[in-house]
Amino acid sequence: MNDQEKRRHGRRNRPWNKQDRRREWDRNGPALIYGWHAVQAALENPKRRIRRILLTPNGERRLQELRLNPKVKPEIVRPEVIDRKLSPDAVHQGVLLESDPLPSLELQDISPEGLVLVLDQITDPHNFGAIIRSAAAFAVSAIVTTARHSPEATGVLAKSASGGLEYVPLVLVQNLARALTEMKSSGFLIVGLDDEGKTDLADAPLRAPLALVLGAEGKGMRQLTRETCDLLVRLNTPGRIKSLNVSNAAALALYVAHRQLSVSK
Numbered sequence: 691m692n693d694q695e696k697r698r699h700g701r702r703n704r705p706w707n708k709q710d711r712r713r714e715w716d717r718n719g720p721a722l723i724y725g726w727h728a729v730q731a732a733l734e735n736p737k738r739r740i741r742r743i744l745l746t747p748n749g750e751r752r753l754q755e756l757r758l759n760p761k762v763k764p765e766i767v768r769p770e771v772i773d774r775k776l777s778p779d780a781v782h783q784g785v786l787l788e789s790d791p792l793p794s795l796e797l798q799d800i801s802p803e804g805l806v807l808v809l810d811q812i813t814d815p816h817n818f819g820a821i822i823r824s825a826a827a828f829a830v831s832a833i834v835t836t837a838r839h840s841p842e843a844t845g846v847l848a849k850s851a852s853g854g855l856e857y858v859p860l861v862l863v864q865n866l867a868r869a870l871t872e873m874k875s876s877g878f879l880i881v882g883l884d885d886e887g888k889t890d891l892a893d894a895p896l897r898a899p900l901a902l903v904l905g906a907e908g909k910g911m912r913q914l915t916r917e918t919c920d921l922l923v924r925l926n927t928p929g930r931i932k933s934l935n936v937s938n939a940a941a942l943a944l945y946v947a948h949r950q951l952s953v954s955k
Contacts, residue, residue, distance in 0.1 A: 721791045721844040722775065724782035726752060731853030732787055733758050738856065742788040744772050749784030777846065791843060795859045797869055800832045801899075802876055805947060808834045808903040810866055810915045812936060815841040817907065819850025820937035826854035828944040834869060834901070837862040870918045873901055882911055882919035883943055885933065891923040891943055896950045902943055907936040 720741050723732050732738045743764040745753060750766055772786045800806060807830050812818050818841050825833055840862075841847050848855055863869040870880050881894065882903040903919055905911030916922065925934065925942055934942065 720788040721848065723787040723789065723844070723848045724776065724780060724785060725849045726783050726785060727852040728848050729785050729787050730756060730758065731856040732789060733760050735856040737792060739790040740787060741790065744786040746772065746784035752784065792855065795832055795861045797834070797861055797863060797872055800861060803899055804829070804831045805951065806830065806832050806834060806878065806899070806901045807940065808866070808870065808901050809840065810903060810905045810911045811836060811839040812904065812906050813839055813841060814907070815845065815847035816850050817935070817937045819847040821940045822851040822854040822858055824937070824941040824944055826857040828948050830858055830944065832859050832861050834861045834863060836866050837864055867914045867918045870901070870915070880919045881921045881923055882916055883925065883939060884910060884916065884922045885924055887922040887924035889921065889923050890926045891946050894921055894923045896947060897954060898951050900947060900951065902947055904936055904940055
């Protein structure tokens with residue numbers, strides 16, 4: 691095991707503590723973006739205001755290979771300088787970008803066409819980031835979520851989104867049920883994914899504009915959120931396990947809904 695592998699092994703086997711969490715989730719600090727897919731997308735986004743770029747020597751070579759020309763001059767540092775800013779298990783690939791958070795959309799700014807995702811208190815940054823990645827793949831117009839009980843768009847979430855943060859705008863609201871009611875008045879069909887839904891999503895009468903609502907893993911949607919939906923649907927699976935991880939359920943639901951909307955055009 692070489693020195694770099696020993697450092698990485700040591701970080702992965704240290705317990706996650708409050709200090710580690712503060713490093714990645716300082717709400718008053720810059721957004722931290724690491725890993726090359728996420729960083730490249732951020733550097734190519736004209737709306738992303740970059741404050742600082744940290745690169746290891748290997749990271750500097752990768753930047754040159756990608757022919758990226760950031761406006762901010764990168765700082766060349768040893769890997770442990772980046773390690774200290776991140777959680778123990780972060781795989782930063784020799785690059786860390788500090789930036790201002792992207793501005794969120796207002797609810798009324800969502801395009802009244804196409805497909806929107808609504809997330810009801812999904813707090814795990816890995817799941818949230820994976821959902822954003824799928825949303826970018828299926829050209830989702832926006833993701834609506836609560837300002838509280840949702841992870842910051844930085845660190846683990848940004849890495850899991852693999853660049854998707856730059857393509858799918860977030861809409862942060864104070865009251866989700868009220869936001870859904872407002873979306874209804876704008877013509878959106880509100881469809882909630884629920885294990886007890888009477889209809890399979892593939893058979894549901896979908897139309898655009900459509901908002902798909904997903905609840906937190908385990909708890910599902912809150913009662914008021916469920917009551918605000920126009921339809922409650924389920925995802926039929928043929929195997930013995932009937933429930934899916936919320937990020938996997940989101941990807942499958944987006945695929946089914948996208949097919950349904952494409953056929954109905």
